[in-house]
Amino acid sequence: MSESMPRRFFIETWGCQMNELDTQRMSGQLMQQGILPTKEVAEADLILLNSCSVREKAEQKVYSRLGSYRRFKETRPGLLIGLCGCVAQEAGARALKRVPDLDFVLGPARVGEILDVLERRRQGERVVATGFPENREYDLDTISRHGEYKGMVTIIEGCDKKCTFCIVPFTRGPERSRPMADLLREVRHLLDYGFVEIELLGQTVNHWREPGGDADFADLLDAVAREDGVERLRFVTSYPRDFTPRMVEQFARHPNICPYLHLPVQSGSNRVLKLMARGYTVESYYDLVGQLREARPDIALSTDLIVGFPGETEDDFEQTLELIKAVRYASIYAFKYSPRPGTAAPNLPGAVEPVEADRRLQAVFAQQGEIQRDLNEQLVGEVFDVLVTGWGSRPGTITGRTPCHRVVHLPLEGAVLDGLPLGKLVSARVEQANPHSLIANPV
Numbered sequence: 001m002s003e004s005m006p007r008r009f010f011i012e013t014w015g016c017q018m019n020e021l022d023t024q025r026m027s028g029q030l031m032q033q034g035i036l037p038t039k040e041v042a043e044a045d046l047i048l049l050n051s052c053s054v055r056e057k058a059e060q061k062v063y064s065r066l067g068s069y070r071r072f073k074e075t076r077p078g079l080l081i082g083l084c085g086c087v088a089q090e091a092g093a094r095a096l097k098r099v100p101d102l103d104f105v106l107g108p109a110r111v112g113e114i115l116d117v118l119e120r121r122r123q124g125e126r127v128v129a130t131g132f133p134e135n136r137e138y139d140l141d142t143i144s145r146h147g148e149y150k151g152m153v154t155i156i157e158g159c160d161k162k163c164t165f166c167i168v169p170f171t172r173g174p175e176r177s178r179p180m181a182d183l184l185r186e187v188r189h190l191l192d193y194g195f196v197e198i199e200l201l202g203q204t205v206n207h208w209r210e211p212g213g214d215a216d217f218a219d220l221l222d223a224v225a226r227e228d229g230v231e232r233l234r235f236v237t238s239y240p241r242d243f244t245p246r247m248v249e250q251f252a253r254h255p256n257i258c259p260y261l262h263l264p265v266q267s268g269s270n271r272v273l274k275l276m277a278r279g280y281t282v283e284s285y286y287d288l289v290g291q292l293r294e295a296r297p298d299i300a301l302s303t304d305l306i307v308g309f310p311g312e313t314e315d316d317f318e319q320t321l322e323l324i325k326a327v328r329y330a331s332i333y334a335f336k337y338s339p340r341p342g343t344a345a346p347n348l349p350g351a352v353e354p355v356e357a358d359r360r361l362q363a364v365f366a367q368q369g370e371i372q373r374d375l376n377e378q379l380v381g382e383v384f385d386v387l388v389t390g391w392g393s394r395p396g397t398i399t400g401r402t403p404c405h406r407v408v409h410l411p412l413e414g415a416v417l418d419g420l421p422l423g424k425l426v427s428a429r430v431e432q433a434n435p436h437s438l439i440a441n442p443v
């Protein structure tokens with residue numbers, strides 16, 4: 001174990017935007033102490049794995065990565081390795097037992113304590129910092145937004161719902177909304193910093209409530225959208241049952257709220273939705289989609305789907321395919337059901353064979369592929385403001401997002417010839433549509 005503090009850190013991040021923001025928070029705290037980031041794991045004397053436990057595969061990946069990083073310890077005395085994120089919260093001290101030379105475990109509600117954890121490790125303790133303390137550090141001045149193109153703001157942490165497949169309530173703890181005044185201060189800070197796109201984050205983002213007050217997510221959306229300089233406003237992840245007509249109204253009222261919404265449905269069968277304890281029906285979901293499209297006819301929707309949930313019959317699955325056809329999503333994140341420890345679903349009867357779940361997943365992809373191609377083709381000839389997010393995979397190209405969240409590839413020419421305008425808006429006309437992206441030219 002090192003006597004001194006580390007000098008270079010490397011972070012690998014899996015999972016959702018909340019984890020991305022936690023990585024920015026840890027990076028900022030470390031950088032403020034002069035500990036610099038590196039993209040080369042071989043250069044680092046502090047390695048952090050910011051993990052996701054939503055699916056078993058993601059969890060296995062983290063442990064296998066831990067196994068491969070451990071070997072650096074043989075040649076680099078003093079190297080520290082920390083497990084962070086949702087796997088850390090879920091495994092706690094078990095992770096230290098399982099990985100003998102793991103230095104510390106840091107849960108998502110404790111990322112504000114990274115420096116303290118390093119100090120305790122320096123004094124010899126193998127620290128387990130997990131759980132959900134009432135007072136949590138959240139210093140927005142130490143968030144490293146470097147290289148980012150959108151300003152993310154966590155408005156609500158944790159989740160009080162108990163969907164029977166989901167581990168999040170165990171890893172992210174009970175729901176806690178942050179006060180509106182703090183959130184608006186953070187938004188203004190991001191605008192001063194030069195961000196034009198603000199993304200509000202939460203596991204059930206639209207369940208935000210002013211602590212001890214009456215304001216709800218519709219009021220917050222309205223307030224953020226009115227801030228000078230907010231050119232684009234997004235939020236993720238919405239829970240269908242928590243949407244109110246006032247929230248829908250904000251889409252009609254504020255053109256800077258992006259015409260895009262991720263609205264996880266999970267299944268197209270009421271029977272399966274009940275087994276999942278989602279608390280809404282397919283009919284109420286359709287009704288919400290109708291309201292949203294009325295408020296904002298150009299709105300693009302995306303969703304999460306689970307296939308092969310315990311008890312899902314062929315008929316249930318057919319209903320899911322029907323729903324996909326009816327809603328015509330711009331994109332879908334579909335997964336085979338993955339049993340997670342502590343959740344109720346693994347005890348349900350009617351496990352679906354993995355081969356069958358795989359077949360269902362491929363059927364979803366095939367059907368969605370056609371819809372997506374069709375929807376993207378309808379965008380050819382349209383002009384969008386594209387928010388530049390990075391270099392393209394082909395030389396001489398850059399990539400970005402439309403307001404409706406499509407990935408766009410642009411040649412690095414004309415208006416953008418001066419270099420990568422990361423985080424800036426570039427006007428471009430769509431020339432060609434692919435199933436997963438658009439090709440455009442700056443205008």
Ligand code: SF4
Pocket residue numbers: 159160161162163166167168169203204239
């Ligand atoms: S709403 Fe359900 S799926 Fe979403 S985080 Fe909470 S328990 Fe998980």
